[in-house]
Amino acid sequence: MFSSISSLYSQMPVANLSSGLPARQLKMPADILNASLGGWGAKSPLYDNHWSRTQGRRPPNPLYPLSSVGRWVGFEHAGFQGQQYVLERGEYPSWDAWSGNTSYPAERLTSFRPVACANHRDSRLTIFEQENFLGRKGELSDDYPSLQAMGWDGNEVGSFHVHSGAWVCSQFPGYRGFQYVLECDHHSGDYKHFREWGSHAQTFQVQSIRRIQQ
Amino acid sequence: MFSSISSLYSQMPVANLSSGLPARQLKMPADILNASLGGWGAKSPLYDNHWSRTQGRRPPNPLYPLSSVGRWVGFEHAGFQGQQYVLERGEYPSWDAWSGNTSYPAERLTSFRPVACANHRDSRLTIFEQENFLGRKGELSDDYPSLQAMGWDGNEVGSFHVHSGAWVCSQFPGYRGFQYVLECDHHSGDYKHFREWGSHAQTFQVQSIRRIQQ
Numbered sequence: 001m002f003s004s005i006s007s008l009y010s011q012m013p014v015a016n017l018s019s020g021l022p023a024r025q026l027k028m029p030a031d032i033l034n035a036s037l038g039g040w041g042a043k044s045p046l047y048d049n050h051w052s053r054t055q056g057r058r059p060p061n062p063l064y065p066l067s068s069v070g071r072w073v074g075f076e077h078a079g080f081q082g083q084q085y086v087l088e089r090g091e092y093p094s095w096d097a098w099s100g101n102t103s104y105p106a107e108r109l110t111s112f113r114p115v116a117c118a119n120h121r122d123s124r125l126t127i128f129e130q131e132n133f134l135g136r137k138g139e140l141s142d143d144y145p146s147l148q149a150m151g152w153d154g155n156e157v158g159s160f161h162v163h164s165g166a167w168v169c170s171q172f173p174g175y176r177g178f179q180y181v182l183e184c185d186h187h188s189g190d191y192k193h194f195r196e197w198g199s200h201a202q203t204f205q206v207q208s209i210r211r212i213q214q
Numbered sequence: 215m216f217s218s219i220s221s222l223y224s225q226m227p228v229a230n231l232s233s234g235l236p237a238r239q240l241k242m243p244a245d246i247l248n249a250s251l252g253g254w255g256a257k258s259p260l261y262d263n264h265w266s267r268t269q270g271r272r273p274p275n276p277l278y279p280l281s282s283v284g285r286w287v288g289f290e291h292a293g294f295q296g297q298q299y300v301l302e303r304g305e306y307p308s309w310d311a312w313s314g315n316t317s318y319p320a321e322r323l324t325s326f327r328p329v330a331c332a333n334h335r336d337s338r339l340t341i342f343e344q345e346n347f348l349g350r351k352g353e354l355s356d357d358y359p360s361l362q363a364m365g366w367d368g369n370e371v372g373s374f375h376v377h378s379g380a381w382v383c384s385q386f387p388g389y390r391g392f393q394y395v396l397e398c399d400h401h402s403g404d405y406k407h408f409r410e411w412g413s414h415a416q417t418f419q420v421q422s423i424r425r426i427q428q
Contacts, residue, residue, distance in 0.1 A: 068387070071363075088360035090387035090421045091369050097386040143357045146302035149285075149427045155305050172311040173282070173304035175389050207304045213363045 071115045071166075071212055073181050074098065076106035080113060081199045084179050086168050087112075088213050115166045115212055117185045123165025123211040125182070130158035131193045131204075143210035146173045156204040162189035166212040169197070173207045181212070285329045285380075285426055287395050288312065290320035294327060295413045298393050300382050301326075302427050329380045329426055331399045337379025337425040339396070344372035345407045345418075357424035360387045370418040376403035380426040383411070387421045395426070 068087045076082025083106045085098050092098040099106065127147075129135030135158060144150055147157075157169070162184040171177030180197035183189070187196060194201040282301045290296025297320045299312050306312040313320060341361075343349030349372060358364050361371075371383070376398040385391030394411035397403070401410060408415040 071360075086359075086388055088387045088422075089363040090360050092386060097390060099390075143424065145300075145424065145427050146304050149303040172306060173302045174300055176311060176313075208302075210357065210359065213359050 068092070071118050071214065072112050073115055074109035075111045076109070076200070078110045080111050082106060082110075083200045084181050084198050085109065086115070086179055086181060086212060115181065115183060117164075117183050118166040118212040118214040119164060120211050120213045123167065124163035125165075125167050125209070126161045126163065127152075127157045127206075127209070128159045128161075133159050133161060133190075133192060140167075140209060145175060145208045145210070147207055147209065148173075155207050157206040158204055159193065160191040162191070167209055168212055169206045170208045171203075171205050175208050175210060177205075180206070282306070285332050285428065286326050287329055288323035289325045290323070290414070292324045294325050296320060296324075297414045298395050298412050299323065300329070300393055300395060300426060329395065329397060331378075331397050332380040332426040332428040333378060334425050334427045337381065338377035339379075339381050339423070340375045340377065341366075341371045341420075341423070342373045342375075347373050347375060347404075347406060354381075354423060359389060359422045359424070361421055361423065362387075369421050371420040372418055373407065374405040376405070381423055382426055383420045384422045385417075385419050389422050389424060391419075394420070 068089050070089060072087040073080075074085040074087055076084075085106070087098060098109070123141060125140045126137055127140065128137045136153075138147075138150075138152060148155070160167075160169075160182050162182050164184050166181065166183040168175070169180045169182060178198075178200055180194075180201060182191055182197070191197055194204050282303050284303060286301040287294075288299040288301055290298075299320070301312060312323070337355060339354045340351055341354065342351045350367075352361075352364075352366060362369070374381075374383075374396055376396050378398050380395065380397045382389070383394045383396060392412075392414055394408075394415060396405055396411070405411055408418050
């Protein structure tokens, strides 16, 4: 579709973190999250399948820019807890660029992991009116900034089954509010109650859903 | 796709604003923006093609809920100026629900108008690298939370031509940051410089683009 493809995907640098923390190379094509590490003043490519900032290092300063190649989820807390922020490819020059889907943003990102199964062209999801996959259901393979505009009654979803790809659900229309990342290779694709959507989830309120871009 | 369709579209109430401000009926199927008007304590369906709050009335209290049927754009200032907020169908229970795409949100919405030409299934847009429709180009008919992931170089777009439908462009990936609404029936679909995207636009930075849902 576009006339040129960035060459960044062809780069496979060996991870070299100035702090000395060992980094394990991903088994998937290059997913790189460049974060300028506060206080060290150097940008480091981060190659780590499940990299958490609980190793005694300071989390990235939220004022420093992030640039993402590939697709990642950043978490408010260590151990992939707290609010979730989908980081698709692009540049996030400041804190408000990655946090700007909610008016109660986290102050920093403390743990990160890649979204392995994202597949924009082959993503399928079933949503259910009630928890435990009960009630009316709907089949999704596209993006819906408003579930109600497509005929869904109410502002809640009870449970999800992810057949393929990865999805992000949001509290409010237009992909605003808390985000919940749902993946076909987590939980066997089954999310039967909001307790399984993320530690920050407190209600069944979901009004927009979209695919995560690969 | 879903098993029931809300009956709200079949309602055609005569607009009845408690303030006495005359409301003109839309010539299109019902687009209703219900705003609880601060201080009056009553919900009023608003039927108005171009309703601006410059008539000496207080703008909606941002803490009061909005519910939208249809698709609207809310503006920070009167006369459709300032930041733009796409309001697709659903419920926005508080200020942060409609403003939560940017970390520098407007404090209130002061003017509103419907998005007449939105057509989720038949939307086409051409984006250009430079202003005045120059440079490399790309053809879009789908949603792109990351233009770079689809092969677009850089974090800017110079100009747009909207062939059909209505689109919202955002500064950052994942539909975050300032929004710019582009419509096939405005400007003849031509937006040749960021000055034409909205009074709040100050740069060419656009990293995500999506269709507005009808």
